[in-house]
Amino acid sequence: MTPVILRSLADLRTVVRSWRAGGQTIGVVPTMGALHAGHLSLARAAKSGCDRVIVTIFVNPKQFNNPGDLAKYPRTEAADAALLATVAVDVIFAPPPDEVYPPGFASTVSVSGVSAPLEGAHRPGHFDGVATVVAKLFGMTEADRAYFGEKDWQQLQVVRRLVRDLNIPIEIMGCETVREADGLAMSSRNVRLSSVARAQAPALHAAMQCAAEALRGGVPVAAALQGAVVEVLAAGFSAVDYIELRSAALLEPLERLDQPARLLAAAELDGVRLIDNIGV
Numbered sequence: 001m002t003p004v005i006l007r008s009l010a011d012l013r014t015v016v017r018s019w020r021a022g023g024q025t026i027g028v029v030p031t032m033g034a035l036h037a038g039h040l041s042l043a044r045a046a047k048s049g050c051d052r053v054i055v056t057i058f059v060n061p062k063q064f065n066n067p068g069d070l071a072k073y074p075r076t077e078a079a080d081a082a083l084l085a086t087v088a089v090d091v092i093f094a095p096p097p098d099e100v101y102p103p104g105f106a107s108t109v110s111v112s113g114v115s116a117p118l119e120g121a122h123r124p125g126h127f128d129g130v131a132t133v134v135a136k137l138f139g140m141t142e143a144d145r146a147y148f149g150e151k152d153w154q155q156l157q158v159v160r161r162l163v164r165d166l167n168i169p170i171e172i173m174g175c176e177t178v179r180e181a182d183g184l185a186m187s188s189r190n191v192r193l194s195s196v197a198r199a200q201a202p203a204l205h206a207a208m209q210c211a212a213e214a215l216r217g218g219v220p221v222a223a224a225l226q227g228a229v230v231e232v233l234a235a236g237f238s239a240v241d242y243i244e245l246r247s248a249a250l251l252e253p254l255e256r257l258d259q260p261a262r263l264l265a266a267a268e269l270d271g272v273r274l275i276d277n278i279g280v
């Protein structure tokens with residue numbers, strides 16, 4: 001059955017309060033729509049962990065530092081609803097911008113530290129926008145658990161810090177990155193790649209795997225990372241924003257592999273910015 005689509009907070013509250021009165025647990029999957037198998041894996045995890053599932057679809061203007069990127073962000077609500085029906089999601093909450101940010105809206109949630117490097121450095125204001133909307137979505141949905149993809153590893157760490165710091169009573173569940181058969185991390189932005197660029201795109205993940213192997217084999221960090229940058233540029237990417245080895249939770253720079261680590265990358269191909277990360 002197609003999930004019911006709610007657009008107002010008042011309607012959402014009515015449904016949520018009736019579920020809570022019946023003692024049902026609620027899972028939320030925050031998304032910006034243009035759904036793919038990665039999002040569906042989060043919805044499935046939510047279905048198996050909670051009595052009721054809300055998927056939110058909201059292209060949050062506050063997290064886009066680049067207006068062109070916001071304008072070009074794919075919007076496919078009818079197809080999204082059909083996909084979510086296959087997972088038996090209960091409600092899609094797809095509010096208009098005014099419902100989330102009514103006139104006079106004046107608050108910003110800012111998580112320092114873990115928000116600063118990597119995506120934070122390359123997309124100024126991005127994580128303030130994410131933290132603000134995520135805090136609002138948690139308050140609006142009153143969910144017990146929220147499901148986020150590891151594909152956005154830094155975002156997952158920012159959200160974990162946010163709920164700890166603000167005592168938000170919600171459990172954050174991280175779900176593994178879903179990949180295409182050739183290794184490319186699924187992402188809504190992949191549809192903007194030309195067919196030539198789509199064929200080049202898996203080189204990012206391949207270079208990261210090579211670098212991870214090299215690191216595990218004792219190659220010095222700087223050499224392994226530089227090798228990955230060279231491979232990615234040789235594959236046709238126009239720029240590498242970063243390929244870095246960081247501590248897994250705090251995302252501090254690592255000069256040696258002496259603790260749980262994450263290799264994180266962002267690079268531009270065919271005017272599309274791709275990100276990825278793997279454990280090392």
Ligand SMILES: Nc1ncnc2c1ncn2[C@@H]1O[C@H](COP(=O)(O)OP(=O)(O)OP(=O)(O)O)[C@@H](O)[C@H]1O
Pocket residue numbers: 030031032033037038039041042147148149150151152175176177178179185186187188189190
């Ligand atoms: N390939 C994936 N595997 C697992 N989770 C994913 C994947 N892609 C996105 N997600 C998760 O889905 C949630 C919503 O993400 P979002 O709507 O931004 O999709 P996206 O595909 O990441 O789009 P974008 O092009 O903005 O990167 C986030 O928690 C994100 O980490």
Ligand SMILES: CC(C)(CO)[C@@H](O)C(=O)[O-]
Pocket residue numbers: 030031032058060063130133134152155
């Ligand atoms: C978590 C999120 C839905 C907040 O807008 C977004 O950053 C995303 O899609 O990952």
Ligand code: BAL
Pocket residue numbers: 063064152155
């Ligand atoms: N998936 C992260 C949301 C963004 O790129 O804005």
